[in-house]
Amino acid sequence: MNPEEIAAKMDEQGSFEHPTWPMSKIRQSFIDFYVSNHSHTFWPSSPCVPHDDPTLLFANAGMNQYKPLFLGTCDPALEMSKLKRATNTQKCIRAGGKHNDLDDVGKDVYHHTFFEMMGNWSFGDYFKEGAIDMSWQCLTEVFNLDTDRLYATYFGGDDKTPSDEEAKKYLLKHLPPSRVLPFDASDNFWEMGATGPCGPCVEFHYDRIGNRDARKLVNADLPDVIEIWNNVFIQYNRESSGELRDLPAQHIDTGMGFERLASILQGFDSNYDTDIFMPIFKAIEIVTGAPPYTGKVGESEDVGFKDMAYRVVADHLRTLTFAIADGAIPSNDGRGYVLRRVLRRAVRYGRQNLGAELGFFSTLVPTLVKLMGDAFPEIRKREDFVINIIKEEETSFSRTLDKGLAKFNDMVKSTEGGVFNGTNAHFLYTSMGFPVDLTELMCEEKGLKLDMEGFEAKMKEEQELSQAAHKAKMSGGSGKEMVLEAEQTAALVSRGCKTTDSEAKYTWNSDVTSTITAAFIGRGETSDKTGFVDAITSASGAAGLIFDKTNFYAEQGGQIYDQGTVTCGDAVFRVDNVQVFGGYVLHLGEVVSGSFAVNASATLSVNYVRRGPIASNHTMTHVLNYALRDVMIGKENIGSDDGPQLDQKGSLVDDQKLRFDFSWGSQVTVDQLAKIEAKCLDQIHRDIKVHTFNAPLADASQISALRAVFGEKYPDPVRVVSVCDTPIPEILKKPTEEIWKDYSIEFCGGTHLSKTGEAEAFVILSEEGIAKGIRRITAVTQERAREATNAATGFALRVKAAEEMAGAELQDEVKKLKLELQTMAISCISKSDLTTALNGLQAKIKEWQTKQLAAKVEGAAEACKASVDAAKAAGATKCVVRYDFGCDGKVAQKILKAVAKDVAVMIFSADAGSGKYGCFAASPKAAGVDCKKWIADTFEGVGGRGGGKPANAQWQVEGLDSIEAAVAKAGSI
DSSP, rough: OHHHHHHHHHHTTOOOOSSSOOOOHHHHHHHHHHHHHHHHHHHHOOOOTTOOOTTSSSSTTTGGGGHHHTTTOOOTTTTGGOOSSSEEEEEEEEEEEEEEHHHGGGTTSSSOSEEEEEEEESSSOOOOOHHHHHHHHIIIIOOOGGGGGGGEEEEESSSSSSOOOHHHHTTTTTTGGEEEEEHHHHHHHHSSSSSSSEEEEEEEEEESSSSSHHHHHHHOOOOTTTEEEEEEEEEEEOTTTSSSEEEEEEEEEEEEEEEHHHHTTTTOOSGGGGGTTTHHHHHHHHHHOOOOOOOOOTTSGGGGGGGHHHHHHHHHHOOOOOOHTTOOOOOSHHHHHHHHHHHHHHHHHHHHHHOOOOOGGGGGGHHHHHHHHTOHHHHHHHHHHHHHHHHHHHHHHHHHHHHHHHHHHHHHHHHOTEEOOOOHHHHHHHEEEEEEHHHHHHHHTTTTOOOOHHHHHHHHHHHHHHHHHHHHHHHSSSOOOOOOOOHHHHHHHTTOOOBBBBBBGGSSOOEEEEEEEEEOTTOOOOOSSSEESEEEEEEGOOOEEEEOOOOOOOOOTOOOOOOOOEETTEEEEEEEEEEEEEEEEEEEEEEEEEETTTOEEEEEEEHHHHHHHHHHHHHHHHHHHHHHHHTTTGGTTOOOSOOOOOOOOEEEEEESSSEEEEESOOOOOHHHHHHHHHHHHHHHHTBBBBBEEOHHHHHHOOOOOOOOOOOOOSSSSEEEEEEESOHHHHHHHOOOOOOGGGSEEEEOOOOOBGGGGOOOOOEEEEEEEEEEEEEEEEEEHHHHHHHHHHHHHHHHHHHHHTOOHHHHHHHHHHHHHHHHHHHHOOOOHHHHHHHHHHHHHHHHHHHHHEEEHHHHHHHHHHHHHHHHHHHHTTTTTTEEEEEOOOOSSHHHHHHHHTTSSSSEEEEEEEEETTTTTEEEOOOOGGGGGHHHHHHHHTTTTTOOOEEEEEEEEEEEEETTTTTHHHHHHHOOO
């Protein structure tokens, strides 16, 4: 059934909205309460895929996007840095990592992998009393919940952290002591992950039944008494060592489960009975033909797990739609693997428990978009993309099942002790994209137990290797934590150290004289744990310097950091890496000689020779982005929500190359790549001016041609970079003009060329898929582009020279050229053309090989004919011949076809080059000889390998020593 037919049938059902508290009213009432009554700023939900936080698979709480504020590392140029109070409803996914509800979804009526978290936040403003009072007012006055059904819990303390008596005091303003309950850290101490901001919390719970004492049912994981709101008091930062450190400022982070509140306000015991899910259930019923959803739970009631399947499919549809729309793609690692597992779980339940056909899942997307597209317009914009990705993944799953099952069954044969090896499960996961929970289920069906500990150990090993690589990069291999977090930035502020003025990074070929404001030797490396010292020397090892101003570019926006030196008199500091934390630019490296003390004056010298190709690659990345869109989607679709979409998904710019990732559903053809490369070269030849200008974010966002990275946070004002002869202020006077679509215009804080001609040359080395729906182009400029062009030209001359060759010489040359071409760093367009040329020569080689074969067969047949004729004249039924033509079975069959017409013929042929010999036999029906037995008897006790049928058989033996004896034996049988 297609989406249009589903939509028509859905329209026949009428409205699913609740008459009193529809989901849209619940959202808006919450936001209005905090914005209008308590001066909060509405700050939209971040993507549920945190592109700028490597510690998270998905946004799993409303506070994730505010982490830089909690840690004191927020860029002061960003609008977010000015927030004091905020509110929104955040898209969250809990399907991997520490917070993971995937395996619980479907089994009950209140777990979800995707959910909305309505919340309010305070950043160093109000704290516990204010948060608790506002929550109480919202629950009892806005949503009119029965106060007699509300319970609150607080952190009761443990051997490491005291009880939160302050929170208890404020709760007792609203609730009697019998309904204010202490719990331990597992329930009332909130942590986002293994490290990061955390603190004690207060939870509000609601008794759906009422008129009873439900104290003992709180936190009992029962659907009748559920947690609806969590108020977290962020006071600490959890270090990698496990230690808790006080944050420099206290913050509030609250989160109320939207789906749970909706079930209460709409009068249902189940989240899934609300108007959030019922339209999706109806669509599932229409698509699958399954009986209607009845809300049953458990094997005894939910026969065939039909209702569980409904819940799984609906929940997972939400997760996948929002995650893919926000930039994640199913794959075999990280969040991509989580999504693949979610999708395959949904498809499996849909097909096995609801009787759905392959491809059903993607047809449900339009129903969800219609249901939630007003609140979250990004899913409407990306609807077609989401459908295509899910459709491809569903198809892929059917292929993976077949391959994975075959491999699994092979592994089962070697299983010992009834335990399926965890390493094998890891192989199925990493190499075949096989979800571990599916492997576990199949093990159960085979009566085996999966070694989950072994699987998780293997996964942890890979994760630790990845984390170690990141840590090594940040520490320069020293093993130190060379990063600034909350206590470091707070210490700098308390010392009166201002953030670094880095405007000089846009000035070229000029040293900067600056004052050292801080010297750093690593987190935890000093007695106060901040890592700051008065001076550093070569004995300090890996170290960092912060200055009041700098001309070094800190790694960000896909561009690699600058390198260079800092001098202070005769002292020299080598800068190997530059990072920025909360506006403080940290220059990382080692002291080569002398010492560097705080407050000393120093000279900062950037390696501009190294920066040159970086800037070239960055500017041409912008030009490539423009050319890609122009060729692939056309100017008419740039900036439009309709039509094909092509979005940047990442980039890397260093001194060797540029790498650009973008969303596109299929391989870019060679013709398209040629057009893209030509457009980039045209921009270089035109030597177009590169303009930069800091403009108000709202004004710059109106530019028709603007290309901004999805999920990226931009400062206000924002730096605009254009590859256009018209100055940016002139563009801003008429920002919506279509003419700007002929140029590259982007938000960017990187370093660039002054004119495109400085890029000198541009070559696309490769285009490849890196995930479903994501392509990657790698290209080079300047010297590396010229090298690639020269290499391609030189190789083309060699191909041209090969055209004059013939026979074995041509065969050897083409073989060598093909091997070389595979690894050459040249234009992928040239590589395609050269491959075509070599394939043309291959046809010439094949023609020569055919003639050689015919000559060889003719010569061999003629040589064998005399022996065969003699045997025939003597009335024999067999003939044994020795003639050396190698061990090519095709040649042997042609010879036998020519000579084995009246008698059975066995030919022995040695191949001196490979040190082995072959034996080939064929018999006409009239001869009545069993060739298979003949060969088996001949080589009994000799060794080798072979086989065949009575009419035709063959054998091959390593070594030549036994050939004469074998010939004699064959003749005597």
